[in-house]
Amino acid sequence: MAEVLWHLTKPAENWEHLRDTVFGRYLKGSILLVVGTATLSILFGVSSAWLVACCEFPGRKIFEWALILPFAIPTYIAAYAYFDLIDRLTPLLIWVRVNINQEAMTLLNDTIVYPVTIIVLASVLYPYVYLVARTAFTRQSSQYIESARTLGHGPHSTFWCMALPLARPAIVGGVALVVMETLNDYGAVEHFNIPTFTTGIFRTWLAGGDLPGALRLAACLMTFILLLLVLEKWMRFGARFHKNSQSDRPFQRFPLGQAKAGVAIACCLLPLVIGFILPLSRLVYWAGLTVAKVLDMSFLKLTLNSIGISTAAGLTTVLLALFLAYTAKYFGSRTVRATNRLAILGYAVPGAVIAMGILLVAKQLNSATGWVFTGSLTVLVLAYIIRFLAVAWHPIDSGMEQNCEQLNNASRSLGASTAQSLIQINMPLLCNSLVAAGLFVFVDTMKELPLTLILRPFNFETLSTKTFDLAKQAQIPESSVSALCIIIVSLLPVVWLNRQIRTMEK
Amino acid sequence: MSLLSIQNISKQYTVTDPPALNGMSFDSERGKIVALIGVSGSGKTTLLRIIAGLETPDAGIVVLDDKTLNSSSVFVSPEQRSCGLVFQDYALFPNKTVYQNIVFGKGATDDSVRLKQLIEMAGIGGLEQRFPHEISGGQQQRVALVRALATRPKLLLLDEPLSHLDPDLKDSVRTELLNLFRETETTTLFVSHDIDDAMAIADRIVVMRDGKTEQVGQPSEIYKRPINSHVARLFGKTNFIPAGLIRGAHHVFEDEKGKGMIAPIRPHQWRIIEGATDDSNAFRGKVKSMINRGAHLEVALETEHLNLTLHLNAKTSIQVGSLLTVGCSLTE
Incomplete structure (x- = not known):
């Protein structure tokens, strides 16, 4: 990151050209996309979370878990599933050209892609908001909600005056993740042809071969992200007031009458249909048509590539996360804890920026050692570790918080060394967290696109790059088989996550 | 209303x-x-x-x-x-x-x-x-x-x-x-x-x-006047004395286990009787344990038929193992 940020101060040959021609478009595109996706994710996520957590209506229990399912669909696959959405608007564009003029049509064409992309992105990213909001409503606020009711507040004013302000810090956290994912996305924005920083980095580096220019754009994106992180911290200011008021008693939900229940079902169904049911059914249909053509030895090879690289990334990331979390817990000096915080920041950094940073370091290593680091699998795995360390670190750290601290102290007071305590006491107890951490990294690696596209060795294909390549060649139905494979694997952590949350909320 | x-x-x-x-x-x-x-x-x-x-x-x-x-x-x-x-x-x-x-x-x-x-x-x-x-x-x-x-x-x-x-x-x-x-x-x-x-x-x-x-x-x-031993116990330590062993109890209730009528006596209702007595509500037994509760002394007394809990004046000078005769005050 430092390497990338450093490039803001270095001269770049084509920078002035980039700044004058495309920089404004990238900035505008990124901001529009971020604001739109965040707003729609809040609408989808908070409304469905409130309904599922605090209201009673037919199908509520099914929606409770079903609303997480869009998590399994990567943004670029959702975009491919709706590939023809813009095409279907062609008659409207023609009508505008015929009845108004060419400029109006171009303007409409350039504008219409934003709402379409925003809807597609928000419909698969809203679960970040849904999950934290649901937990905030059920786990943290249940007694406050009951209290508001006994003070004479009905569902409407309870939501606006009490539940929503209380859940705000949690919701901001969820929205921050949506924003990071939006800025990280490459496949969907590339497909809908929206200029963002990420697409800019790709175009400048891969198409233009201009590394300093791409690095500058990456540095701008990074600055943008850092500003957002500061904004998030500021907006979560109220979090320190938050107190867990969970009652161990069942929570009496607001019963909804027939008409309101109908509206509630529609509200929950809408994001679920757009974000999961519709894309999945289209992909299944296309896969049925093309499976015989696609399934061959090369498909097996790229599946094995995906599994191999994801396993390597999963194992190494978990080991490093375990080491970091353990040292932070038991040698808890400020420096160690700060190193931990810094190390897990990688998840906030878009894949394209990490790729640029790694590329830069690898190039320097190439010239320093005489070995070829660029385009090697080692560098790719290293990039995955940087990007997904937080994904592994969080479950391991919270596992340690829950289980191990007292036991570890006990084992050390009985004469065991820290290493013995880790291996004999902590690791067996952390088993579930370690498996979960590994699974998360495995799946995230399998889904990952921008980083893989930039850093993969020559001719190294994975399920995600194959999906992207085929889609880029307008062979969307053919790409559906590999897309479906990714979705099926991605469902595993979604199921696990749902089980965890249900246990936590009981 | x-x-x-x-x-x-x-x-x-x-x-x-x-x-x-x-x-x-x-x-x-x-x-x-x-x-x-x-x-x-x-x-x-x-x-x-x-x-x-x-x-x-x-x-x-x-x-x-x-x-x-x-x-x-x-x-x-x-x-x-x-x-x-x-x-x-x-x-x-x-x-x-x-x-x-x-x-x-x-x-x-x-x-x-x-x-x-x-x-x-x-x-x-x-x-x-x-x-x-x-x-x-x-x-x-x-x-x-x-x-x-x-x-x-x-x-x-x-x-x-x-x-x-x-x-x-x-x-x-x-x-x-x-x-x-x-x-x-x-x-x-x-x-x-x-x-x-x-x-x-x-x-x-x-x-x-x-x-x-x-x-x-x-x-x-x-x-x-608790209606049973559960209510009596809820309101503090109670000695449950078979009604046949105590005369003049102002309140008795049926034992829940069917052992006849019971008189609930609170620990503070007991007092030490010095010397010989003809009090029919007197019990003699050995002190099994003592706990100093500050304001009073909590004594466990083992008599021939009963184990009693007494709250005595904190200044009472007795030892574990000493023999004690106690009587109870039955006024409300």
Whole structure:
């Protein structure tokens, strides 16, 4: 990151050209996309979370878990599933050209892609908001909600005056993740042809071969992200007031009458249909048509590539996360804890920026050692570790918080060394967290696109790059088989996550 | 005149668990303070939540001020019940100041003079702009109380109102609570497992066991005349003496295990008898153990037929193993 940020101060040959021609478009595109996706994710996520957590209506229990399912669909696959959405608007564009003029049509064409992309992105990213909001409503606020009711507040004013302000810090956290994912996305924005920083980095580096220019754009994106992180911290200011008021008693939900229940079902169904049911059914249909053509030895090879690289990334990331979390817990000096915080920041950094940073370091290593680091699998795995360390670190750290601290102290007071305590006491107890951490990294690696596209060795294909390549060649139905494979694997952590949350909320 | 009427309320959470409430009934008069007491799991809080409308009973009727709140065909939502509820951990909104918490209730600001009086009466004047985490536990409790009272509820419900306070604070808060209830003439129902709280505050006590009403009465009446050994034990240590061994007992009840009639004698009712005695209620035995409780000495005495617990003057000079003759005072 430092390497990338450093490039803001270095001269770049084509920078002035980039700044004058495309920089404004990238900035505008990124901001529009971020604001739109965040707003729609809040609408989808908070409304469905409130309904599922605090209201009673037919199908509520099914929606409770079903609303997480869009998590399994990567943004670029959702975009491919709706590939023809813009095409279907062609008659409207023609009508505008015929009845108004060419400029109006171009303007409409350039504008219409934003709402379409925003809807597609928000419909698969809203679960970040849904999950934290649901937990905030059920786990943290249940007694406050009951209290508001006994003070004479009905569902409407309870939501606006009490539940929503209380859940705000949690919701901001969820929205921050949506924003990071939006800025990280490459496949969907590339497909809908929206200029963002990420697409800019790709175009400048891969198409233009201009590394300093791409690095500058990456540095701008990074600055943008850092500003957002500061904004998030500021907006979560109220979090320190938050107190867990969970009652161990069942929570009496607001019963909804027939008409309101109908509206509630529609509200929950809408994001679920757009974000999961519709894309999945289209992909299944296309896969049925093309499976015989696609399934061959090369498909097996790229599946094995995906599994191999994801396993390597999963194992190494978990080991490093375990080491970091353990040292932070038991040698808890400020420096160690700060190193931990810094190390897990990688998840906030878009894949394209990490790729640029790694590329830069690898190039320097190439010239320093005489070995070829660029385009090697080692560098790719290293990039995955940087990007997904937080994904592994969080479950391991919270596992340690829950289980191990007292036991570890006990084992050390009985004469065991820290290493013995880790291996004999902590690791067996952390088993579930370690498996979960590994699974998360495995799946995230399998889904990952921008980083893989930039850093993969020559001719190294994975399920995600194959999906992207085929889609880029307008062979969307053919790409559906590999897309479906990714979705099926991605469902595993979604199921696990749902089980965890249900246990936590009981 | 009865303000609250609870009739045959039943509630079972899961088929495998025993019912939380099993045909619970009692009435409460207007302006009175009623304590619901019982061991944990006896259904106290469940009943409180049913009255507040936060849970639905499987069967039974709740009537408040002649309005049916719960029956087989009626359910009035919590926000329309006019029942203020103070939660065990107060549930003050952490993102709102003390004043914002107090005026959050519907109608809380309708009478600003009364609101000001309430704040002054509760002794929380000057804390209005602070956040809940910036005030003490006792102050939080009073804020929660004022918040509930500000809406002028017909019935105030309190869930273990004093359980979070340390013993020093408890006594003063008890007195303040009592004054506040009396001055605002609020009908109050509170749940407690602490007999001292119930004895100090309540006009009437409802003893609950296994989801049913076991005994209802004034505190002193239940203390002196428990209807069975469970109620007697709930109100403190008791010696259960077979009625045949004691003459002139003012209160006896049937033993639950069918061993005949029992006379409950409290440990403080015993006194040492020096020298020979012809008292027919005297027991002689050996001191098995002694615990100095500060204000008194708790002695375990083993007699020929009974094991007695006595509370004797702290200055009594006896040793473990010494022989002692004790008699009991049977005056109420």
